[in-house]
Amino acid sequence: MPVICPVSREPFSPSPPPSLSLGVAVCEREGSPPFAEASFIRRLAAAGPRHGLRVFAFSPWTLDEESGTVTAWLPAGSSWSRETVPAPSLVYDRAWPGDPLQRRRFRSGLRRLQGSGRARAALLNGRLPGKLGVFRVLKADARTASLLPPTAEYEGPDSLADWLSRHNGAAFLKPSNGSKGRRVIAVSRHPDDPERLRVRGRNGANVPFRIEKLPAGEALGRIDRAIGGRPYIMQPYLDLRGPTGESFDMRVLMQRDGNGGWTEAGIAARIGRFGSVTSNLHGGGTAANASDYLRDLFGDSESASLLGEMRRAARDVIGRLEGSYGIFCELGLDFGIDRSGRLWFLEANTKPGRASMACAGESAAASAVERPLAYARYILLRPPGRVFHEFDPM
Template identity: 60%
Template sequence: MSAGRAKGRPPARPVLGVVVCERDGSPPFAEAFYVRSLLTAGRRFGLDVYAFSPWTWNEERRTVRAWSWDDGAGWRSEERSAPTLAYDRAWPDDPRQRERYRHGLRRMLETRSLRLLNGSLPGKAEVIRALARQPRLRKWLPPSALYRGEASLSGWLRKQDGAAFLKPSRGSQGRRVASVVRDPDGGEWTVRGRNGANRPFRLTGLRQRDALRCLDRWIGMRTYIMQPLLQLTGPAGEPFDLRLLAQRGGDGQWGATGVAVRRGRHGSVTANLHGGGEARNASSYLAETFGETRAAELLRELNEAAFAIIRQLEESYGKFAELGLDFGIDRSGRLWFLEANGKPGRAAMACAGGQAAAEAAWRPLAYARYILLRPPGRVFHEFDPV
């Protein structure tokens, strides 16, 4: 019997903390159903899992306010020792909460007593620059440039035949994206997009200078990326893209958990599920659109592109536990990389087929167990070639 352990008492389970942002009301934080599933499933992996907000950390006592789930009483909180490993699933509601979350997490990380299971990505502009340094990846990257005022967009529109897509470098869930297009007769311009609340808007009959001025005011001081307005639409003209969820598992190796199509509403500029889109099975949707042979080729290329991109992202920004990679396919059948997400959602995986939805939930726990129980000095496999 180990010294200091009471006779008959089971050994303590390794602890994983799930980072959240507390809020008033019920549930007490976003993604409560997913967090609850992590807490419940943690027992099957021999883990003690609880949720916590980083601003509740008490540096003197080395504790946090920990949230657990009780089937009879619901969510309950108590003071517990801070975890040494944390899985970040925090979604701040506003700028003030975002600052509290960042400050609290930074304080914990600076003590070197906490490690994050999942890494983080910088803005989209920095990611594009990092990927473009690898010649092998350039065939999948759309031409991109930073927005630097009305003159930069005017010049970009001349190069791109009167159409452009603009997205914020720090945006998420399809918010605050916009397209600007010269009407076929060449006289007027149309601006479409989604605002900060993810609601669609459309302005028509604009002169070019008015469209440019409108977009410049809308962008303000934010960092934006200009890209071609790729024709990423399905047979009925609906926008669609593909989400590949890649995760490390219980052996520390990367694997593709699943691929799903996200199909947006007709007339929308995005296919994001938060903007009203719906998920479809990728194999069946691509087969309907491009035929079975071409669909199989596209999925193989998607897998090749995804893991080549992951390799470059890890070389640039360190290890990740999971990444959601978004791709588009234009009307000619060409594959384009759209963006990477370091904190990917799970909703689309329900349509990915097989065990994708279940694996998407438990793979982070399996990887956390691998990290927490790995013997000292054991070699970590950086990447499993596919």
């Protein structure tokens, strides 16, 4: 008897044919597990048959164009096995290249996969440009412009010095193409000596650092060397702190469902370690239920109002981003709330993590895994002529 998908209500086989396959693109590495996010990918593979999908992990550079196959990783008990399988027709990019060489290899593999006549594939999720590009698009829309903190491109020590003079002696610098809180820098005039600067942040390995009372010229030079030509943005150092001085932000995970519509998977508060300039879980932060956390900060009425404002803002941001960059499967949207209760949009993530959703409830955590699969099935069984993503490796 055919099984009915609970979302799309179309019949499918419990043993999905290879034609209905979702390849989770990863970057292989030494050791076990052989790639990042192995536990999440294992859950995807286990849930795949419920949506009529065969799910496997693979590195795009393993594509054999002559046979149209790739080398896949499949769960095998508590470990993983390798197997040659037909290239997937849909790719879910969850890769985290570890260095520039691996990044080039990964992107080259995606291009070959997209261009191969026998293994042409589509991308489940869209891509965004760097943070500065996203800022410019959102700034051009009245609905989203009011959510944005002042933002400018870093153009060397003089640009940062000018920024400090115009923004109360403080700045927050983020790599335009960064993620997980790596390489962020917070700089401010030292309260005991305005001629010196305090510099805090995280290095490329996501390890926190703190330097006190550097002469301004020396501090600006060291920051410029740390940036090293990478594109960076500068923003005010917003007062995004909780009741005991900890940094925090709000993660809204938005996903498309099995009917192609947007839905909210959950909202979680992400709380940084005391003294940290970031709240990312990868940098040692923790997650908490958003409603409970905001209620403790602002009370029942304002907490409910902020959550409603955040949900409306998330829809506006998604509408503007899709109007410029095409359709997305999911987006992790980060918001800050300052001490006055003002909402700020911080950034959008096309590869959002799942760990914080556990604090949004069991339903949110489960949906965070299931919805990409339901949407993948929707894409693969779409009516003829329906547009969906092809690769645009950046």
